[in-house]
Amino acid sequence: MNIEDLLREALADMSVEAEPPPPSRFLRSAPARPRRRWGVALVSAAVVAALVGGSTFLIEKLSAAGPEPADRTVVLPPKPAPPRPLKEIWPGAVHTLPLELQNGLEFAPQVFLDDRTLLVRTGEGPKPGFWAYDLRTGQARRHITFAAPAGTDHTSYVTMSAGQLLWFTVGPGGMLDIFTVPVGGGTARKVTSINQTMKYGDIDLMAVAGGKLYLSRRKGGVYTVPMSGGVLALMPGTDRLHLMQWPWAAYPQPPMARGYMPRGDVIVNVLTGERMGRFKDPDESASPWDCLLVWCVQASTNEARRRDGSGAHQMPGLSYDHAPVLDRFKTLTTRDDTVRVFLYDLATGDTADLGIREKAGTRQASSLLEQTSLHPYNAPVLFYRLNGRMVVVDLTAID
Template sequence: MTDLEDALTRTLARAATRAPAARPDLLGRVAARHAERRRRGLAAIAVAAAVAVAVVAGSTVTLVRLTAGPDLPVTRPSPTTGTGMPPAITKVWPKAVRTAPEKLPNGRYLYPQLLLDDHTLLATTLKDDHADRLDGLWTYDMNTGEAGRLARVTTPPGTSVTASYLSIGDGHIGWWTYRREGGHQVVRIWTVPVTGGTPRQVAVLRDAGATGIDMAIGDGKVVWSVWGKDGVHQVPLDGKRPALVPGTEKYYLFQWPWASYPRVHENEPFDVPIGEHLLDLRTGRTVGAVTRPGERGVVCAITWCLTGRTARHRDGSGERALPGQAMPSQNIPLLDRFLMLERRAGTTRGGVVLYDLTSGRSADLGIRSDKRGAMAIPTFDHRLPGMFSYRLGGRFVIVNLAAID
């Protein structure tokens, strides 16, 4: 394989994992045009270490920091239903579940991103429903059904990749775009206040050598790592010159304030624990993990290290079996606590459960595999702080993980 082919393979795999959710009528449209197959790529391995919860219109932004904790509590298994599945999420954590329509009142498809408070959803709209043509940030009130445009977004012409998630922190929302300009690979970083306004370009990264970045906002800065490269970079929110964060040459951004190594290398086996070493970008404090000789397929988060079927604390204590299979693209706990697991329950029509590593409780999300065993996996991304969403019964189910005690 040539260098060009190898680079293209990595780029397509990485891009596939960052594709936003398809519009609600996609299946019908595809069926009318013949079946279209979409390839799933390797999932980016990263960790949820902070939750930024912003309240629009005159309120503050709170950053909740998670660090490696004490010994783990004893697991309390959830009761199961007659089908072998745990109770529905609306029964287990009713305060955490809301719903939203698939369209805004103006008829535009919305794409849930973050919760600004317990009832205000921050969503995006896409020009022509094209994944890389972000054209607006919207708020949707799940109590009243009212929607409002927070910001108009003009994506640079010719953009080939746009961040499929929004970053939030220090009173700002951020995202990035990528395109080729005169033979150069250019990433542009944009921010807008959580109270709304005109987006502002805070950094231009030329010849980044890849097609995108992982990004976060914290401590008055935008921080990022380039896909496929080591090193954490930063730029103040006022848009000064970008720079490498000292001492991070071999690290990769998890999510503010943590960086880690080793990172995932595309097309390589997990023969070393991914994320074994952590670095606090604010203080310089490092955290290691207890490893086992010859063990493979381990991914370490902030407090946890996981394989497909087990989880244990970074210090090696508290190991337990998971009540289901951690899916390769969903094996990073949100809020360093919640996992999405596939549970077959002894039948061919299995389901998806949300599992709380802290309490040991599980909840059924109501998703089932079809007759062929295929299953629509919800968007469960560490880069959507504190929440995730999925479609069910013609609406979005919005799960506010921060509302779970």
């Protein structure tokens, strides 16, 4: 089996009805600690006004091309540099941990609560434990008191937004319950419930703003409910949109075979109605571009360029995931018989070698490709097993 076959097999395992690979299918949109947030420059002052005083949701009929984007000044990254070890490029963002907590339980990272504390999950089933792991001492303490509803089949990974931790469960008949707790921990509280039919839930992304929970669903539509609780309501004019980075949503929805990611041909600010299209590519083939606010990538050509068409360049490896996480990071791999995986930064051109070396076509290589696949709906935490340890990368800590 060559590397292209291996990648196709790995991506097929990530179809809509498959269990989303860790760490999450959600993008943390508002960290609780001061960090550099990519794409914030694209949110106009009108967004702030809307959050404070309310807003009118007037979104025009969308076209695939959309209007030309406004002027967005982004520094052009240099030509991609030769790969260097991950720890050498971003020492402050990389943590090497044991595979088990001190109580002997295996764990999966969820989100960074602060610079020294990582929220981790124990238990593979629908009733997980959530612990605050101190990166300096290795000590872990129970962080969330949570009892999953009776009959729960699936408990999602955790996302963080505006000082709140959020997750959901899926139970009998597809009933989806959304829970929250402050970043500081405590007893979980249910926000709302949704009737839906997908095994692992039909939510794209969740975000908290102005005392409300906002989310989008796989079938399309941006919905909101007060954080105090209530019935989920569709925001007028958003029935075809999918949230990708609060408060921006994307159109159109991709074919189901492409997995979770909206293509982002047109993005809409759901608070102000502002729209941005993307460049027109006369050579675009059946493989579309995947875009966030600033960057677009095309997996079939390994090309990246900005939404306005500028900054076109070849990425230094084979792309096997979707649009860049945090509008910046991609995981890439090699095309030869040995699988090597790199973390590529479109903003700077830095290419970090994750240290992975596996024979192409093996179960180990397939597992590592799945572990290191990044997706814009993931919490911005990359983690994978290497040499009997767990490597955890906090992408929001990279300047």
